[in-house]
Amino acid sequence: MQLAYYPGCSLHASSELYDVQCKMVFGNLGIELKEIADWNCCGATAAAKTDDFLAIALPARNLGIADATGLSEIVIPCSSCYSRTLVSQQRLSCDPELKAAINAELGSKVEGAIKVSNILEVLKPRVASGEMAEKAKKKLEGLKPACYYGCLLTRFPCDVTVTDDVENPQGMEIICRSLGADPVDWSYKTDCCGASASVNDAEQSLLLMSRIMKDAEARGANCYVTTCPLCQFNVDAYQEQVAQKYGLEKRLPVYFITELIGIAMGFDAVGMQVDRHFVDAMGLLKELKLI
């Protein structure tokens, strides 16, 4: 089957590995990702903070392009892009005036027909159907991930259908367990890492991350797993700094969910760019004889 696909800017830049992995894993599950043509940046939180119109209009342009593909569903792996796009679609469905104003500027008009999905919405049913198990060649024994959801997969600034439990989501745990990993139970799975505060309000962001990391360590996790490139980048790239400032003992690799699925499927780790993490992500896999 085919799904429309919106990578977003970070999957074309610092988180290219996530783009590569998504295509490999989805492909193996028989899903072809069709990247929508000429997409633009969704505006992320910056648009919401500076300009109410652009916050809706930028994702709207992408929605128009996605509607024009005629496909029924679009998958958006980045939590921030997913959130902004879903919010835009919801806003436009209840504000015909705004929709008309935006559509007046667009070649491909937004209809609002396409279903906007996050990555777990697409992957979870493949666990239940047995397709995931069918493709998995290895059991991820010994892996104890702290599944980190961050903010934007379950909390929204307006009324949209939330696809998992708001305070205690389980999507990643379900996938990890089905692959033989043993995810830890912990309290900070939906806490905020500070997003761009790591750049513009560093002390604050380091404090937020320290709370998350302390809990993961105390619960005995040996790695993190996430679906969001921004969460991944923050917890990975700033981990050393947080660890030094707040006295953490361990350094834990921060995997994308697609990395763990890919390893279980028997893909080559370097082919998936697992060697491009800041905290070494190859060592643990070798130690557990998963690669």
Added chain:
Amino acid sequence: MSAKTLQYEAEGAQILLRGIMDKSGQNLLACYQCRRCAAGCPVGEETGVTPDRLIRLILLGDREEALNNLLVWKCVACYTCGTRCPNNIQTARITETLKQIAKEEHLEPLRPRIADFHSAFMKAAGHMGRFNEIEGMGIYEVKTAVKELKKGNVGAVIEEMKNQAKLGMKMMKKKRMHFKVDKVKNRTEIKALYRKAKAEKGA
């Protein structure tokens, strides 16, 4: 917060409240000060002003304090307060609104770096249609550096450059840095949306 006495002035308070309610789409009048929002706000300890306090400041018509407190700038838009609020009030939408009002009125932000970051992001995203990390960070760093230099804070600029260089080096080593410029072909459409956004603000 300062211990000043506030003269409640009904008309001014109404104008402030209506303006913020309209723009943010949040019903501030529904707040009954239960403080569930405050309990979950990850930056509350540092900001002092928690979502419930911010709403109270607006209801009391304290315009100056409402626009000039740390929560407005440090809110990380995690949506925890709004998800837990029994009355569905999204304070992140209120802080976003207050930031925009502050900008429209040319007030100096309490945390200029945060404001500069978001405007640099929008500039870069608008320029090519896609956000290029090097371009966006470049605009932001120059903006911040110029401001610090004007204040004579050479040390702060050097420190910032060191930190950014360190991160940059790490990214290079891990092949996470991308030099290819990613862009939208139909940039006329993006420009049109940015133009319309400007017009909407003027209206």
